Amino acid sequence: xxxxxxxxxxxxxxxxxxxxxxxxxxxxxxxxxxxxxxxxxxxxxxxxxxxxxxxxxxxxxxxxxxxxxxxxxxxxxxxxxxxxxxxxxxxxxxxxxxxxxxxxxxxxxxxxxxxxxxxxx
Numbered sequence: 001x002x003x004x005x006x007x008x009x010x011x012x013x014x015x016x017x018x019x020x021x022x023x024x025x026x027x028x029x030x031x032x033x034x035x036x037x038x039x040x041x042x043x044x045x046x047x048x049x050x051x052x053x054x055x056x057x058x059x060x061x062x063x064x065x066x067x068x069x070x071x072x073x074x075x076x077x078x079x080x081x082x083x084x085x086x087x088x089x090x091x092x093x094x095x096x097x098x099x100x101x102x103x104x105x106x107x108x109x110x111x112x113x114x115x116x117x118x119x120x121x
Contacts, residue, residue: 020038
């Protein structure tokens with residue numbers, strides 16, 4: 001790996017991971033959502049420091065160029081992140097629907113209580 005590229009990858013990955021950790025510290029992002037981002041940043045740092053790992057992974061899965069193995073790993077992490085966000089979004093959608101139904105039932109009950117009672121004469 002070219003030393004300039006290696007330095008660039010290390011610095012950008014450290015910056016990226018630092019930003020995610022800072023957002024986590026300021027509670028701008030939840031731990032469960034930041035875990036995959038931090039893990040991917042750490043993996044990129046490791047691959048930048050030890051490029052022979054990319055060669056080993058490429059040889060292990062039968063890919064000729066290590067760069068293609070890195071792209072495959074990046075796509076894998078992207079799919080994991082997308083799936084975890086899809087699961088979180090689905091959960092939030094269910095919660096929102098239940099909450100809207102509960103609010104509607106409470107509003108209905110409140111309106112029923114506020115109606116003047118008809119007394120027989």
